[in-house]
Amino acid sequence: MSSLPPLSLSILGVEPLDEFIKEIADFIHHMIISRPDLPGNVEVEAKIGLLRERGGGRLSLPVLVETILTPDSIDCRFESNMTAAQHKHFNTLLNELKISSSQPGYASSSPLDYHHLRLVDSFYPSETNDREKIRVTRDEKSGAVIECMRKIRLGDLNIYSPKRLADWRVSVNLEVPCSHPVGSSTHQRKKDRMSYSHEEFNIDLTQVTSTNQSGTPEILHELELEIARPALLLLTASKRGDMNVPENERNAFDELIRAFVNNARILARNASDSWH
Amino acid sequence: MSSLPPLSLSILGVEPLDEFIKEIADFIHHMIISRPDLPGNVEVEAKIGLLRERGGGRLSLPVLVETILTPDSIDCRFESNMTAAQHKHFNTLLNELKISSSQPGYASSSPLDYHHLRLVDSFYPSETNDREKIRVTRDEKSGAVIECMRKIRLGDLNIYSPKRLADWRVSVNLEVPCSHPVGSSTHQRKKDRMSYSHEEFNIDLTQVTSTNQSGTPEILHELELEIARPALLLLTASKRGDMNVPENERNAFDELIRAFVNNARILARNASDSWH
Incomplete structure (x- = not known):
């Protein structure tokens, strides 16, 4: 007995299904198929931040590893913010990854692309719903309107990550385009x-x-991951588990969410330190 | 846009490390390297059962997926038991798997083997430690002594599994062979x-x-998974992460624990229903 013989993954020869990823995929899929019948894009995003208890301290639960909280079961709020040092750290990591992934011969993944945007959001009350707001986004330099939309929150899942410096939240929203509101905005955000x-x-x-x-300014540092093409998201969701389509199309939604969760985890784990 | 293009596993091109499996591997490794310096075998096992609150009901925490509980943080106990129907169900599943895995051409995994054992354990107080017991195991039919040993509990991790009908517990024990005790046993268990x-x-x-x-008999139905070769376990643990040995030896401990966790998860998920 000098070393371990080759092992099967399990008695069934396969990895057991990843319960965590399936839970998030089921949640997003449910939000998509039960959404209001309005024209607009479904936005799926993961925000990196902290779950805070009512007193302001970070949430503490008696578990050792990352887990999904039952919605509305815990009195806590998610803060989409990080320190300026963490923000700079992510900027450095992502810039380095952009450079290394663009080298000829880099085989681990596709190259990252990059844009620097300076935007101004102005918020207006919605005439149809007190709880919703209308957001007008302009290019800061030219002042040109980029989009006017009403954002309808469909649902969130909070992910508690006790081993890391950051928690994360998955949000599903419906973004409905609308005409430019009249009157004055309630507040502005420069991005x-x-x-x-x-x-x-x-x-x-x-x-x-x-x-x-x-007039008091407040500075926040946000990190968000989002699925880039809402139309592709809806297409894959519509074919999820459909035995009448080829296997790769049937599984595409779950593959997309798997990569989404992997990326969110990698971001949350790197709230300090080098990539791991 | 007719379907999803091939996706990388993440922005880094790899799956992020499985935090759950690493936590269990770190725990077992720590128990092994910090164990008392006594001759004996290290037993690593996963028991399938239920985590119960003090009142007797199943533990309930505000999380949606399987997670590892922080030791000594929750007032609960683990019950290594299941219904007779669940026991029969596992018996059927494992027998079917033994048959299918032994067919020529079965490619998913290695074949299962099988033995039926009828044993009697007799427990005696330990002379050296009030909290420990000495266990004498005999073959029920012949009465021959199979082993005499003192079992020293090193540590446990409880796994809460809210989506399943069963929770599980990882236990690490040191089994120290000893001579047959004198006097009379405190109780017996027929297995x-x-x-x-x-x-x-x-x-x-x-x-x-x-x-x-x-004299009151009590019947329990237990399901346990254990690492079969304690010597191999210790060998792989001793080389974990050692940069002076080949990569496959350095990673063997984590590979062994990965398959152990996969098997424990598969068992816990099948507390009813067919294999999945």
Whole structure:
């Protein structure tokens, strides 16, 4: 007995299904198929931040590893923010990854692309729903309107990650285009955004400067991962598990969500330190 | 856009490390390297059962997926038991798997082997430690002593599995051989055991009939998975992460624990229903 003989993955010869990824895929799929019948894009995003208890401290649960919280079961809120140092750290990591992934002969993955955006969001009350807002996004330099939309929250799942410096949240929203509102905005947010793209995902690293009506500015540092093509998301969701389509189309939604969860985990784990 | 283009596993091109499996591997490794310096075998096992709150009901935590509980943080106990119907169900599944895995041309995994054992355990107080017991195991039919040993509990991890009908527990024990105790036993357990073996693991499905000093019999149905070769376990643990040995030896401990966790998960998920 000098070493371990080759092992099967299990008594069944396969890895057991990943319960965590399936739970998130089931949740997103349910949000998509039960959404309001309105024209618009479904946005699926993961935000990196912290789950905070009512007192303001980080949530603490008696578990050792990353897990999904039961919705509405815990009195906590998700804060989509990080320190300026963490933000700079992610900027460095993503820039290095963009450079290394663009080298000839780099085989691990596709190259990342990159855009620097400076945007201004103005928020207006919605005439149809007190809880919703209308967001007008402009290019900061030219002032040109990029989009006007009403964002309808469909649902969130909070991911508690006790071994890491960050938690994360999966959000599903419906973005409904609308006409430019009249009247004055309630508040504005300036967004200085490094937007990285990789295959079917965008990673937005944003410094947000908010100004409310009292004029006090607040600076937040946000990191978001989103599925880049809402139409592809809906197409794959519509074929999920359909035995009348080829296997690769039937499984495409779950493959997309697997890569989405993998990327969100990699981001949350790297809230400090080098890539791992 | 007719379908999903081939996706990388992540922006780094790899699956992120499985935090759950690494946590269990780190725990077992720590128990092994910090064990008392006594001659004996290290036993690593996973028991399938239920985590119960003090009131007797199943533990309930606000999480949606399988997770590892922080030791000593929750007032609960693990019950290594299942219904007679579940026991029969596992017996059927494992027998079917033994038959299918032994067919010529079966490619998913190695064949299972099988033994039916009828054993009697007698327990004696330890002279050296009030909290430990000495176990004498005999063949029920012949009465021959199979082993005498003192079992020293090193540590446990409880796994809460809210989507399944069963939870599980990883236990690490040190089994120290000893001479046959004198005096009379405090209690006995008759074990009717179907012992399946697959590669480096034993799966023991046991009907246990306990008799205490008052003579009242109690029947339990236990399902345990254990690492079959303690010497191999210690060998792989000693080389874990050692950069002076070849990569396959350096990773062998983690590969062994990965298959152990996969098998424990598959067993816990099949507490009813067909294999999945």
